[in-house]
Amino acid sequence: MGGRGRLVTILLLAALGVSLFASLGVWQVERRAWKLDLIAQVDARLGAEPVAAPGPDAWAAINRADDQYRRVTVTGNFRPEDVLVQAVTEEGPGFWVLSPLVSEAGDTLLVNRGFVPQGMRDAAARRAPEGAVTVTGLLRMSEPKGGFLRANDPAAGRFYSRDVPVIAETLGLGPVAPYFVDAESGAAIGAYPVPGLTVVNFRNSHLIYALTWFGLALMVVGGAVIAVRHERRRDDPAAAAVPRAPVRGIPHPG
Template sequence: MGRFGRVTLTTVGRARRAERRPALRRRDVVIGLVGLFGIAVLCSLGAWQVERLAWKNALVAQIHERQRWPSVPVEELASGNIEGSQLDYRSVSASGVFHHEDERAFLSTFRGAAGWNIYTPLELADGRFVFVNRGFVPYDRKDPATRAAGQIVGTTDVVGVARPFATEKPGSFVPDNDPRTNVYFWRHLPDLLVGLDLGDSARFIPFVIDAGPGAAPGGYPVGGTTIVEIPNNHLQYAITWFGLAAVLAGMLVAAVFRRPRSSDTSTA
């Protein structure tokens, strides 16, 4: 091929590469913007999990701290002198008489077995009542007649932790409480008061006492079912989100700075 032919091929190859450059630049801009947006979202999720981790660690430390405090009589805890935010998981003691005819059954599990947590009104010396989560009974022991020995009669002492009532359903997937069949799923005082034999004039303290470890006579209910060790997986979640952001960043760099090999040939 003559000199004129070689010059023509070289010129054509350069022209084709010049035509492709704007398209490649536009592609790189689009890929870059999409990638940067994805990285920003992933980093935001990672930062949010770090914030949740700090909050959860503080909450767990607060719970453990409260459990080390001396038990407070339920009358003092309900007096209003202790802020509502300080009630949860606070060690509390009470003395009174159980009204077993008004016990409520919450669907629950304990050590891998399905059953019920039994909530029973405890009448205090001043005439007020407080619901006590006495603990777990197997699924087939919901009927009090199947655990008659555990239906304590007379004045008894209770030591446990205070837990607040819920003001709204914990989630959309949580079923509604059914007072008619005595099946409950979440702590809602108005639902617990439906159909009480105690009457509408009964005054209830606005929190629950979760009884501490120990079994009632006859073996049931079994106390100490309160879950204190709150799941804390936020560190793993944060690592996952930041890791995905790093992977996406690597892919973005490879996509933007990768240059396709030219198929054009030029001969000097």
């Protein structure tokens, strides 16, 4: 390949690298804007007054983007059964207690009543309040198994995610809301379960990633400039003819 061919190859590879890294940087900038908007929306929901938990007429329209972490309230009666879902919180390892609640309107939804430590698997220690109770909390979308989570094993009574359809089927609830409520209050009669332990934290490292990609694009530009200069020197007869300075030997003594 001649000198011109090498130059063309260098420039094409550099253009491809710069285009790729710059595109990734722009994508991260766009992701950062989306994440900041999401955080602002969630913060607004967390600071808002609670609204009535959506009933069956609204279930089909509920979605993660518009409804996750919305503060809701519902009045009804807890059913006696519940499910324990493994959890690790600031209180240590243990379980979320998910109990079905039948609202005043007659529809059923799952309520995460809070956290109990591992030593409280006894149902009597975590029994739900009797009679009508008003629960206030955060609307959360169902958590199907995914990522590193282990599969729920309803037959063995082992649950690792708050998968609403699976839990509803296990308890024989029939139609239920497609979400559950993380209780802030109104779901315990004693020290346990401990409500209000929901952690709302969105990782936002997009700016660092964007700067990294843009930095790599600049490095490609710098590398291409050096390579082009090298090729031009190699193909320049005048530069190649420049004599080298003689290397002086070290004289031997006397």
